[in-house]
Amino acid sequence: MKILLLGSGGREHALALKLRASSAAVELVSAPGSDALAELGACAKLDLEKPAEVAQWCAAHRPDLVVAGPEVPLVAGVADAVRALGIPVFGHDAATAHLEGSKAFAKAFMQRHGIPTAASHTISDLAAGEALIRGWAHGYPIVLKADGLAAGKGVVLAQTQTEALETFRAFMAGQFGDASRTVVFEAPLVGMELSLHVLVDVDAGHAAYALLPACQDHKRIFDDDRGPNTGGMGAFGPLPFLSPEDIERMRTDLVEPTVKGLQKDGLVARGVLFLGVMWTAKGPELLEYNVRFGDPETQVLMQLLDEDLASLLLEVAEGRFVARPLKLKPHTAIAVVLAAEDYPEGARKGVPIHVGEPAVTLIHAGTRKQDGQWLTNGGRVMNLATSAPDLTAARAAIEAALPQVHWPGMQVRRDIGLKALRHAQAGKTIQDAW
Ligand code: AMP
Numbered sequence: 001m002k003i004l005l006l007g008s009g010g011r012e013h014a015l016a017l018k019l020r021a022s023s024a025a026v027e028l029v030s031a032p033g034s035d036a037l038a039e040l041g042a043c044a045k046l047d048l049e050k051p052a053e054v055a056q057w058c059a060a061h062r063p064d065l066v067v068a069g070p071e072v073p074l075v076a077g078v079a080d081a082v083r084a085l086g087i088p089v090f091g092h093d094a095a096t097a098h099l100e101g102s103k104a105f106a107k108a109f110m111q112r113h114g115i116p117t118a119a120s121h122t123i124s125d126l127a128a129g130e131a132l133i134r135g136w137a138h139g140y141p142i143v144l145k146a147d148g149l150a151a152g153k154g155v156v157l158a159q160t161q162t163e164a165l166e167t168f169r170a171f172m173a174g175q176f177g178d179a180s181r182t183v184v185f186e187a188p189l190v191g192m193e194l195s196l197h198v199l200v201d202v203d204a205g206h207a208a209y210a211l212l213p214a215c216q217d218h219k220r221i222f223d224d225d226r227g228p229n230t231g232g233m234g235a236f237g238p239l240p241f242l243s244p245e246d247i248e249r250m251r252t253d254l255v256e257p258t259v260k261g262l263q264k265d266g267l268v269a270r271g272v273l274f275l276g277v278m279w280t281a282k283g284p285e286l287l288e289y290n291v292r293f294g295d296p297e298t299q300v301l302m303q304l305l306d307e308d309l310a311s312l313l314l315e316v317a318e319g320r321f322v323a324r325p326l327k328l329k330p331h332t333a334i335a336v337v338l339a340a341e342d343y344p345e346g347a348r349k350g351v352p353i354h355v356g357e358p359a360v361t362l363i364h365a366g367t368r369k370q371d372g373q374w375l376t377n378g379g380r381v382m383n384l385a386t387s388a389p390d391l392t393a394a395r396a397a398i399e400a401a402l403p404q405v406h407w408p409g410m411q412v413r414r415d416i417g418l419k420a421l422r423h424a425q426a427g428k429t430i431q432d433a434w
């Protein structure tokens, strides 16, 4: 099976390793790929924001399946363009990708279909927004979200009226171009955040989906959730204290109405939806939709999934997925990010990496190879990922592997999963204060 994988980061490297482990012989091509992905197959220098360019390559090379990593190509319409050639794509059409591409669209979708979420106002007018902030009655922080894609930087939790006004004015002045000229204001939600991935194969006449294990990301750069936000410094899953009833609650409250909503709105979904969930005192509420796998959540999920990934994704892409529980290892998995010096403000590139022999999966996220030597080449450089019978053992396996991979200035969180482990050991549940 010839597979074109779109993307270049750690998520894609984890997907590529799993695709290559599929039973059918897989010929992998990554676009644009990376030096690490080049060790698993060819790389094609494609601009993923140009649907016509990707489609032209597909018309010439006829892959059996295209798998989209990031959201940008989906929002740009790459899946539409490739599907028009009759080539199956694991990844949503632009209309559905709008659920991530526009926060205003996503909020309206949630409200229309009765999905629990924070109260919100969508504003595109400076005076109206300033008046809303001055009369804000939902408590602090005021959550401001740039409507469009802003590379994960478009959400600000303003602690004061002054900060909210400054943020709003910067957004409206085009801090993220047109993406921030519409702003979604949200009431703050308090609780425990988790990442719920759902494979979705939905059209007017067919609605099949399957839940993947709930994971938890760690967004701040430093231990104990201190310091600035990052793309994610490590994740683990499943959460040890999440009961089958809790999962069922997320399925009925969030996933079912999402799937029915897609059908009612005439949206086709062939890929994954990643629900950002806040479990509040009232139960699970939806923070956001992502129309792609999370990073580093994917690195965790690929450790747990006990399926032939290429045929699973092809079933979804071809619209013939039949709902069933996915085969999973009865394990807990963990992925720890090794980040560059200066991340997340910047990233010190070109630093030689010592790569020993870790007894866990080594995933490349932002690396390049020069004269046989791996160098740092991004903020999130590598991940160590593994699974074990429980979270304690998985954490210990990562700790044992850590001395094998390092470079001067490397940053790593040593507490991935620790807060959840303590929560579980104290006999607490998802309903208890986090
Ligand atoms: P989003 O991209 O919408 O998930 O927002 C990024 C992050 O901001 C989330 O992962 C949450 O940690 C936080 N966040 C977003 N919306 C809210 C909210 N209404 N209340 C509290 N935190 C939020």
Ligand code: GLY
Binding pocket: 217, 231, 232, 290, 293, 294, 295, 296, 297
């Ligand atoms: N780990 C969060 C994300 O992929 O958006």
